[in-house]
Amino acid sequence: MSSSATLADQGLAAFNNSKYSDAIALYSQALSLNPDVPDYYLKRSIAYQRSAQYELALQDAEVSLMLSHRRGKREGVGSAQIRRGIALQLLCRYGDAYFCFTAAESKCHEKDRNVLGMWKKRVEMALEKVDPEDTSREVTVEEIPNISIPTAAEQIPPNKPDLKNSASAETDSSHSPIIGVATPVSKIRHEWYQTPTQVVLTLYVKGVPKEKASIEITSSSLSITFPLSSGNDFVFDIDPLFYDVDPLQSSYSVLVTKIELKLLKADSGKKWPTLEGTQKHTAVDEDPAQPLEIKDKPVYPTSSKSGPKDWDQVAAALTAKSKKEKNKDGDPDGEGEAEYESDYEGGDPVNFFFKKLYKDADEDTRRAMMKSYVESNGTALSTNWSEVGNGKVETSPPDGMEAKAWGQ
Numbered sequence: 001m002s003s004s005a006t007l008a009d010q011g012l013a014a015f016n017n018s019k020y021s022d023a024i025a026l027y028s029q030a031l032s033l034n035p036d037v038p039d040y041y042l043k044r045s046i047a048y049q050r051s052a053q054y055e056l057a058l059q060d061a062e063v064s065l066m067l068s069h070r071r072g073k074r075e076g077v078g079s080a081q082i083r084r085g086i087a088l089q090l091l092c093r094y095g096d097a098y099f100c101f102t103a104a105e106s107k108c109h110e111k112d113r114n115v116l117g118m119w120k121k122r123v124e125m126a127l128e129k130v131d132p133e134d135t136s137r138e139v140t141v142e143e144i145p146n147i148s149i150p151t152a153a154e155q156i157p158p159n160k161p162d163l164k165n166s167a168s169a170e171t172d173s174s175h176s177p178i179i180g181v182a183t184p185v186s187k188i189r190h191e192w193y194q195t196p197t198q199v200v201l202t203l204y205v206k207g208v209p210k211e212k213a214s215i216e217i218t219s220s221s222l223s224i225t226f227p228l229s230s231g232n233d234f235v236f237d238i239d240p241l242f243y244d245v246d247p248l249q250s251s252y253s254v255l256v257t258k259i260e261l262k263l264l265k266a267d268s269g270k271k272w273p274t275l276e277g278t279q280k281h282t283a284v285d286e287d288p289a290q291p292l293e294i295k296d297k298p299v300y301p302t303s304s305k306s307g308p309k310d311w312d313q314v315a316a317a318l319t320a321k322s323k324k325e326k327n328k329d330g331d332p333d334g335e336g337e338a339e340y341e342s343d344y345e346g347g348d349p350v351n352f353f354f355k356k357l358y359k360d361a362d363e364d365t366r367r368a369m370m371k372s373y374v375e376s377n378g379t380a381l382s383t384n385w386s387e388v389g390n391g392k393v394e395t396s397p398p399d400g401m402e403a404k405a406w407g408q
Contacts, residue, residue, distance in 0.1 A: 008030040012043065034152075036149065038068045044060050046083065050235070052230075057090075065145060082101065084141075090235065098120070099139045101116060181205065185234065190204065200260065217245070217263065243265065372393045380395075380396050
């Protein structure tokens with residue numbers, strides 16, 4: 001039987017892969033074995049929040065707050081109070097949310113201050129629009145909630161959905177749809193990748209109108225908010241990011257099928273192990289004169305008996321050779337070379353290499369390259385027609401990645 005720590009680690013991995021229902025189930029199992037760990041409740045609260053199950057998110061945040069208070073964990077109290085405030089704000093209890101955010105200011109960790117500032121600003125804007133007599137302004141909570149800690153037997157069953165909130169968040173017909181978000185909350189997911197200079201985050205959700213989306217990027221955090229068709233807000237926030245970014249040079253796009261953020265790294269060339277950090281990392285963590293080299297380049301499937309090739313190295317060698325030949329022999333007519341030279345001169349040696357390889361190949365090699373690339377959805381490239389021509393080339397993503405059909 002797995003330990004609570006192992007289950008919690010699996011829950012965190014599921015959470016980082018946007019599998020929030022799996023994360024909730026795994027954290028629930030961990031809590032059934034060890035119901036007194038405040039961090040488990042806090043992480044499950046965030047998973048509930050990203051699943052638009054705000055009442056359950058509030059419950060877990062308050063339990064985490066109570067446990068952290070009992071243990072004298074000042075920063076744990078601050079983090080839980082922030083999550084409590086976020087859940088309350090998403091439940092339109094603005095007075096309670098403002099109270100929690102104010103209480104968190106003196107206790108939260110430095111890494112949480114950006115997200116606290118963003119949410120406090122939002123609740124202040126919401127209060128400005130609310131009628132003075134509106135009940136949403138009322139403060140009904142205490143700084144430390146007077147609640148009992150659930151026992152192991154009282155933990156929410158892993159597969160029991162919060163019908164009151166999750167169902168209404170997606171299908172409640174008593175609310176008039178106010179926007180055209182077509183993706184159910186349970187299907188909203190994110191992916192990210194990085195280059196030496198930027199981190200690209202994609203949130204896959206269809207039909208978010210630009211005028212309704214709120215996206216905030218700071219040097220160490222980000223927050224994406226948009227309303228669902230039920231009237232509730234969906235919130236995706238990360239604080240802290242693993243390393244700092246340049247918010248002024250970063251950008252985002254709200255498209256028909258996704259929201260994409262391009263975050264410019266503050267330290268170019270530094271590799272991010274994960275998107276979200278557990279503590280704030282700065283340039284003093286490493287020698288700034290020795291930028292981290294990105295060594296883990298994607299390794300794609302190959303039919304070569306000698307193993308996978310480093311195409312960047314092959315392309316660089318070919319480019320150098322081509323440049324020497326060009327300087328030596330010249331190009332008497334230049335006919336048919338313009339499109340290949342544009343990549344060569346433009347600094348893309350890999351693209352130049354493959355174009356030249358295709359251009360100089362015989363007919364069977366070209367057929368093999370086209371067939372393998374198209375049938376594998378761009379994950380394989382072969383020049384061996386005798387091998388490729390025998391059947392369909394299957395999709396083979398790089399190690400550590402999974403091929404999925406669009407919309408999954």
